[in-house]
Amino acid sequence: MRNYLIRRILQMIPLLIGVALVTFLVLNLVGDPFAQYALNPRIKPEDIARMKHAWGFDLPIHLRFFKWFWSMLTGNWGVSIFSGGRPVAELVKNSLLWTLKFTVASFILAFIVAVPIGIYSAIHQYSILDYFFTGFAFFGMSMPTFWFSFILLMIFGVRLKWLPIGGVMTPGLESAPFLVRLLDQTKYFILPVVVLAFNTMGGWMRYSRSSMLEVIRQDYVRTARAKGLSERVVIYKHALRNALIPIITLLGIAIPGLISGAMITETVFGIPGMGRLTLNAMLNNDYPLAMVTLLLESYLLIFGNLFADILYAVVDPRIKYT
Amino acid sequence: MAISQEYESELTTYKAETYWQIVFKRLKKHKLAIISLVLLIIIILACLIGPFFVKYHYNDMSNYDPDNPFVGEYKPPSKYHLFGTDELGRDTLSRILYGGRISLFVGFASVFSAIIIGVFVGAISGYYGGILDTLLMRFTDIMFSIPVMPLLVVLATIIPGGGVWKIILVITIFGWMTDARLVRGVYLSLKEQEFTEAARAIGASNSRIIWKHLLPNSMAPIIVSSTLGVGGNIIYEASLSYLGFGIMPPTPSWGNMLQNAQSAMFNAPWLIWFPGIAIFITVLAFNFLGDGLRDALDPRLKL
């Protein structure tokens, strides 16, 4: 187990560097981002020169990469000109907080809804409810996130006016008591969280279902029955314990989808999160900022996967001893 | 020797169905997959032929006509414009049919090119193993570690142009890794099978084994993943277009038709409904078909 963990963490290092390299290359090899800055009358030439130096643009490309990577690691992320010279770290911190808040919420929602349903479907394969849930799962998988958001907004925001149609909080509530703010926040988050969860749920249901179906076929489930255990114990103890092991990998698998989905959901609902930040950075050709956000999102994904793998090793006794 | 002629006919003749007959027979039992297949054929035909039969060109902006309240901008569905008109008074139906061509083409073409790259990388990696495999797979891991949507947006920005081919290129750049991993996995397991060893034992060359023995045996998962992939890519195209990084107007695609729709939510909901439904139904059909194919091609069902 210890070896497994150390190996797993060591394997991550080239990945971290590689992702940084790709991010760096993609956003640098295309051209000089400062060429576009120069066209902008709002930016002073000396600012450009200062930034060129700060980002190492006066260095050869490989040295520039190391300089950049080092400044990334040390948290020295610079300032974003298009956001009025605010420090990138501050922009990212705020955005990351919003993104985490609502992705984690939808992650939990998706997990607690999808996994039990998937398990249920497997146990009652070919029952009416199984068909219903299968349909539901495909529905979720096939629905473009933004379109689904539109529909929900049209129904709950425009027609019924139950929920706000965008933003993250009602203006003027910044200093209200905590509970009031929480309630307010919940109101704003319901739609985006549901949309994002809905999008992930379908895949999870199918995955949990097939994982459980796979386990039910195994010899040891027959052994458990032959022992005289009740069907409940056979399913919920012997089978489920095994089925949950691959389901844990979902934690890792789900993160890319969540990050991608979050980008769209944030845009539709006007949540100032990481996705929106990346998007705006790209729209404004603010490459230094985009590089930070892209790198951070990738690292989020890599660490999420690491977490899932560790959890996997904890639950599966077969990994402990290798 | 061994078997006397008299009895043999009774002993041996199983039904002589080919692999694809068996697969199709299994697929037929999957009602939703068959319905989806039919539906997809209809959708594809409609998009291909449809534009020749509709009254309006997709870019026609019908002029204001004081005598006809159904013609003009933001008109709801009527017998003149079955799916209504958009902010410029263009016929939504015509745009959906034409946009379908674009969306479907993007879906198919990017899946196709991703498969070419993915199969090549996966096959080489899985068959030869060693350093080559390690390098290719580490690169795949890296590509996998960058979240798709942000990467798409970045790629769409830095690659110049706004056409269909650019979007296909962009989707291909991130899309090949799934196929590569898939094919590699299949090759790794097939490589251990005795029929691969048998091919080596008779003296078959590596390239013969890779392309003639192993590739046909990895078709099943590739077919399933591409079917699901077409649907997925249609959604990616739509999402990119919605974010403003996709197919650029005036060329219609299902995605960019929805681009301005958010602001039309209050007064022209049909502009949201129709393109969305087109995407949804098409993707749903691809997903059902892919699921049916997965069951029909399941390698665990012994042949």
Next chain:
Amino acid sequence: MKDDILVQTKDLQTFFYTDEGVVRAVDGVDIKISVGETLGLVGESGCGKSVTSLSIMRLIPWPPGKIVGGEIWFKGEDILKKSEEEMRRIRGSQISMIFQEPMTSLNPVFTVGYQISEAVLVHQDVTEEEAKKRAIEMLDLVGIPDPEKRYNEYPHQMSGGMRQRVMIAMALSCNPDLLISDEATTALDVTIQAQILELMKDLKRKIGMAILLITHNLSVIAEMADNVAVMYSGKIVEYSDIKTIFKSPQHPYTYGLLSSIPLVTKKRVKGQKLPIIEGVVPNPYHLPTGCYFNPRCPYSTKICREEDPKIEEIAPGHFVKCWNYLKPGMGV
């Protein structure tokens, strides 16, 4: 004698309903096992021997399988009439089963000790402490060294032979009246198989349970069984005590099987052919008319091709399902 009967199946029929058609996996099987008897059930793959045993356990998975006819009497009661709850109390305590694949038959996420004590806990009114003690006792009984330590190990830490011992320990932990062994030694190496066979003999002497021994290996049958039933395509074709079967088999299939297996004790004559049974086992979806064995039978006559024979008692305790048994010219 009659009162000694522990298990008896009467005209048992278990069918599988698949897309290609109905497979009559077990089609009218009558076997009986007395208290303390070892019955060998022998046949090739697909002949229905495993389905017979799973039917007795009532563990046929539906869909696609189903017991569609017949009776299974266990200790004077028809277990096909029992409720699932009553049946559950029989499984693992009065009838136990061990399977072919020791590598996959144990649950990978629980310790072997836990899996044994679980069997004790469901069937006996004991505390967890006592169940654990019993499990360790059982591990010791089946010859696993250092049982206290092994109790806490996971299946993947054990070899195939050890896992099969664990399976036996689990099966015998509640002192069953009948142990069903479904090809339990087939996957094992020959020196390990010898260990397990010796263990089973030894335990049988100590515990006195009856055994239904299912195998395709005639040598294992010869070593272990008191009586033998030979199955072919879902039916019993010959049934007798062990010596009669091996000395004077009456069914051409039994005879063919016995004479076609190479013997470790027989001197080699280079170029000498083994007697063979021609052809292959019939496709279960397209069974031949008449006697199922007739296309492969060297003694097949017109009636064999037209009508399926009934099983007959040709001598006390010796049953044969064949039109031509002991007929002149059969050469058996």
Next chain:
Amino acid sequence: MSEPLVSVKNLKKYFPIHGGVLGGVIAHVKAVDDVSFDIYEGETLGLVGESGSGKTTIGKTILMLYPPTSGDINFQGTLINKLKGEELRRLRRNFQIIFQDPYGSLNPRMPISEIIGEPLVVHNIYKTRKEILDRVVEVMELVGLRPEYINRYPHEFSGGQRQRIGIARAIILNPKFVVCDEPVSALDVSIQSQVINLLNDLQEKLNLTYLFIAHDMAVIRHMSDRIVVLYLGRVMEIAVNDELFDSPLHPYTQALLSSVPIPDPEIKKERAVLQGDIPSPINPPSGCVFHTRCPVAMPVCRELIPEQREIKKDHFVSCHAVK
């Protein structure tokens, strides 16, 4: 006996195991460890052993399907372990293999005409398609397959027939030497004898030399002229058929023979059951690999690897206890 057709000298095959913190090689599976034997033209050499004995690995390494870790494989005067690429491919027509698994050894997407005929295509033996098909039909008849089935796919055949297809593929190039890797162990009892007879028949007709690998002592006895007994990747004993079965010298061979059940209820034999498990080939015991289970083990067995000695004529034993 004349010059050997195949001569194996000090063959070793270790498979690396990756693991540890850096995922490097942490150990080896010593599948074959210092094995030497000869195979003479026209004979059947039986190779017998339990799982982990390395018998299949030996068979496949001799054919260079796995590159040996060390040692020499001499085929008719050519050290084939020294050959590379094209040279080796050319020579492959002389030695072939029949596999254990009749399901896994045939490509499910190829009709059997292509499966059986592929060696001809690969080695450019016949030019036209008709010539190839004629030869395929000829071989199919030889192994007892009806030529009408030539365009069918493997899934349409039963296990025994598939094994015949595999045999046809192996003999179509008229090889001199065939490795039979447990060719009957996956088959039903009634089919085993058919395939055994077929193999004997073909050996006679085509003058084949067999390396016959099996774990079933009875099948080995029926098939082999001479027998090599393996345990944990090492040779325990080599002897002529009757000699080995009538007077086995190595304690392992004795135990192995005594473990085999006999299909005769009259014989209630007292068997010497070997205690304990087969050790893992990853970390085999020191000295004689059998000493952990050996009933006559001495202190020296733990220390020294016994040499392979010719105790009687053509009877080799690797054991300290055998005098």
